[in-house]
Amino acid sequence: MASLKVEIVDAKTQRIVTTLENISPEDTVFNLKYAIHQQKSKLYPDRQALRLEPKGKALKEEQRVKELNLPTKGAQLYFRDLGPQIGWQTVFLIEYAGPLFIYPLFWLRPSIIYGSKASEPMAQVVNIACLAWSFHYAKRLFETVFIHRFSHGTMPQFNVVKNSSYYWGFCAFVSYFVNHPLYTPPAFGAVQVYAGLAGFILAELGNYSIHLLFRNLRPAGSKERKIPVPNGNPFTQLFNFVSCPNYTYEVAAWLSFSIMTQSLPALLFTIAGFVQMAIWAKGKHRNYKKEFSNYPKGRTAIIPFLL
Incomplete structure (x- = not known):
């Protein structure tokens, strides 16, 4: 030719x-x-x-x-x-840095936000919630720099504004109410708090385990795609049931956070995140089935056996 x-x-x-x-x-x-x-x-x-x-x-x-x-x-x-484009890593760093620094502002300086009402001591669950929230976004920043391998180099610059508005806005929304002087601790006390915290920690470990598996699945500098399968880590066994267990664990973490804090804003954040992640998961699930003729038929997208 x-x-x-x-x-x-x-x-x-x-x-x-x-x-x-x-x-x-x-x-x-x-x-x-x-x-x-x-x-x-x-x-x-x-x-x-x-x-x-x-x-x-x-x-x-x-x-x-x-x-x-x-x-x-x-x-x-x-x-x-x-x-105009911007690197995916840069976008993620901006998105996740906001919630990491915005949430503690309501916890560390409540008098600025709430005035004289903030003089009352906070419930222990409020302190735990701040630590849990901060841990989640510190983990995300760590994964962005050291774990994730991006299949696409860039995204449109406007996505920075759109995505940051979502993360930063929901962060302020949740933090405002959880740290509010009139916040009411969970109805079932310490049992509910620590059960929710346990679920949150397990889901965070599961999410991190899936991200590590994805990293090892794609050699550095390549765009090679393989069928993800469980390894020796028990958290990765969720791959036997869903195509995107990282999203499953993510939703489970925020649902646990919502239970731990008994917070409606946190639950709304969880629902909004689930809707978006379900859309992404269904798209990735379709692509897997289209690309690999031997893709496991028993898997669903994000919720085992259902969705």
Whole structure:
């Protein structure tokens, strides 16, 4: 197959963005993106999506030109500008740093928030809740830096605002009521508090165990995908039942936190998180089944046997 001339066409306006000359069949989609970037400096590779059809699926960067079955004459690829991008790791660090620092403000300086009413001593569960909340987001920051391997390098910059508004907003909402001078401790006292705390700790350990397994599943610097299966860690046995046990454990942690604090705002946070994670889990579950013909049939997405 001889070298090609490929027109890059805007998927929305149908206007030609640029033309790439002397494209080798062995070139990858990433090579094409880099060539576009050389001609259009602001269009760095992470900002680009290339497709075979205007509304088609974005091509994978590792795909080679010879695999795209482009015509030898009049070859075209459709381009979409994804807008200014920001690294996933940076986004996560911003998202999680907010809740780690915002929540303790209500606990450490209640007089600033609540005024003179804050002079009354706090219930022990309020102190435990602050420690649990802080531990969760400190863990998330640690995982973002040292554990997670991201399959995508960047996301649109606007996602920082959207995601941070969710995390930071719910953090202030939950913290305001749990640390409020009029907060009422759980109805069943220490039994409810420590049962909820135990559930929270176990779920956090389970979530961390799944993230470690995911890390070891993908070699550093690759985008290789494998079917996740349990290892020797008992917390990973949940993979026998669901495709996304990290989400299952995450929901279990916040449900336990809600029980421990007997807080309606915490429960609303749990429900909102569950709805979003269920959507993500169902999408990942579908992708697993589509990609792997031998994917375990007994698994559901996030809740064993149900969802």
